[in-house]
Amino acid sequence: MAERDLISRFVAGLRTRDDRLLIGPGDDAAVVRAGAVAVTSTDTTVLGVHLPADDPHVTPDVVGHRALATALSDLAAMGVPAGEAYVALTLPTSWDDGHVIALVEAMERLAAATGTTIAGGDVSSGPALVVTVTVVGWADDEHALLRRDAARAGDRVGVTGQLGGSAAGLALLVDPRARTATLTPNVRAALLDRYLRPEPRLALGQRLLRLGAHAAIDLSDGVATDAGHVGRASGLRLRIDVDRLPRQLGVDAVAAAVGRDPAQLAAAGGEDFELLVTAPPERAGAIARAGVTWIGEVAEAAGDDAAPGVVLERDGRPLGWAGFEHRA
Numbered sequence: 001m002a003e004r005d006l007i008s009r010f011v012a013g014l015r016t017r018d019d020r021l022l023i024g025p026g027d028d029a030a031v032v033r034a035g036a037v038a039v040t041s042t043d044t045t046v047l048g049v050h051l052p053a054d055d056p057h058v059t060p061d062v063v064g065h066r067a068l069a070t071a072l073s074d075l076a077a078m079g080v081p082a083g084e085a086y087v088a089l090t091l092p093t094s095w096d097d098g099h100v101i102a103l104v105e106a107m108e109r110l111a112a113a114t115g116t117t118i119a120g121g122d123v124s125s126g127p128a129l130v131v132t133v134t135v136v137g138w139a140d141d142e143h144a145l146l147r148r149d150a151a152r153a154g155d156r157v158g159v160t161g162q163l164g165g166s167a168a169g170l171a172l173l174v175d176p177r178a179r180t181a182t183l184t185p186n187v188r189a190a191l192l193d194r195y196l197r198p199e200p201r202l203a204l205g206q207r208l209l210r211l212g213a214h215a216a217i218d219l220s221d222g223v224a225t226d227a228g229h230v231g232r233a234s235g236l237r238l239r240i241d242v243d244r245l246p247r248q249l250g251v252d253a254v255a256a257a258v259g260r261d262p263a264q265l266a267a268a269g270g271e272d273f274e275l276l277v278t279a280p281p282e283r284a285g286a287i288a289r290a291g292v293t294w295i296g297e298v299a300e301a302a303g304d305d306a307a308p309g310v311v312l313e314r315d316g317r318p319l320g321w322a323g324f325e326h327r328a
């Protein structure tokens with residue numbers, strides 16, 4: 001199919017989910033009636049970097065879902081609902097029309113499930129499959145946000161859901177040793193799903209904001225790195241006990257099979273796309289009931305050996321673990 005026809009074909013399957021969109025796909029630019037404050041984030045998914053390039057699990061559907069989910073995760077971490085998404089596709093010749101349409105259809109399904117409107121994008125050819133998704137959410141005012149720099153000394157530090165599942169799922173795909181792990185079919189499927197089809201915690205992010213959380217960040221690179229962003233942005237030190245990190249079922253078995261510490265998969269494996277939050281102790285009960293596990297606290301940063309950032313601890317002693325880094 002020619003570029004124009006391909007675009008027309010997949011745009012025909014996109015729906016508008018709000019009354020903001022004045023001009024959607026088709027003109028030189030999208031036109032949206034703005035809310036009070038725009039919250040915008042962009043994320044890239046590269047086949048071979050974010051997903052294995054030649055694995056039968058990595059279908060066009062998985063690529064589409066994951067690219068939008070990981071972008072929406074940043075809006076979840078800001079505590080705002082999703083608004084519009086803009087999708088730039090770089091397509092290698094090995095991706096035929098059917099693949100591209102399946103990718104966009106999977107995105108549209110997640111868009112429907114999250115109230116997102118795909119309002120525009122771009123199609124290019126290129127040497128590798130790259131999907132860049134820009135998402136915009138709308139807040140009523142600039143205070144109705146979960147920022148990285150809003151942690152306060154004395155806050156508790158918590159995480160939503162369970163961690164390590166994505167790294168374990170990836171290991172099941174790429175590390176032959178992981179296949180020796182004893183897992184029930186359901187547990188194995190849930191680990192693969194966590195890696196291949198993460199769910200952005202949009203409703204939970206908004207709920208945490210309403211419940212009085214101070215700061216939040218989504219866990220893309222792992223607590224070891226992402227908690228450090230909160231600490232540095234806030235000028236404080238997050239102290240986290242790695243043995244309190246909730247681990248997804250099956251993580252321990254995969255960690256044993258690949259010879260790694262299970263807490264390290266949970267702290268540094270990355271891509272669970274859960275949220276890390278800080279909140280004052282008086283809110284801890286209500287926030288825990290919303291699905292948060294407390295893993296540490298926010299301390300003043302003072303002195304050379306207590307710089308702003310994160311310190312991961314085991315039995316009160318610091319560990320040198322680090323999360324994912326693109327240019328290590």
Ligand SMILES: Nc1ncnc2c1ncn2[C@@H]1O[C@H](COP(=O)(O)OP(=O)(O)O)[C@@H](O)[C@H]1O
Nearest residue numbers: 040041042043044070074077217218220221226
């Ligand atoms: N090329 C760039 N130009 C401007 N800002 C950037 C660029 N790359 C990253 N940033 C900013 O740096 C911060 C961290 O980026 P990144 O690690 O991609 O964020 P996240 O983990 O939330 O997706 C973000 O606020 C992002 O907007």
Ligand SMILES: Cc1ncc(C[n+]2csc(CCOP(=O)(O)OP(=O)(O)O)c2C)c(N)n1
Nearest residue numbers: 043048049050051052220221269270271324
């Ligand atoms: C094939 C493959 N190898 C390694 C990884 C691990 N990995 C790749 S990117 C990444 C971190 C998250 O991606 P990034 O682009 O840093 O997202 P952001 O922090 O910008 O949200 C991790 C853990 C992977 N997902 N797939």
Ligand SMILES: [Mg+2]
Nearest residue numbers: 220221324326
């Ligand atoms: Mg990253």
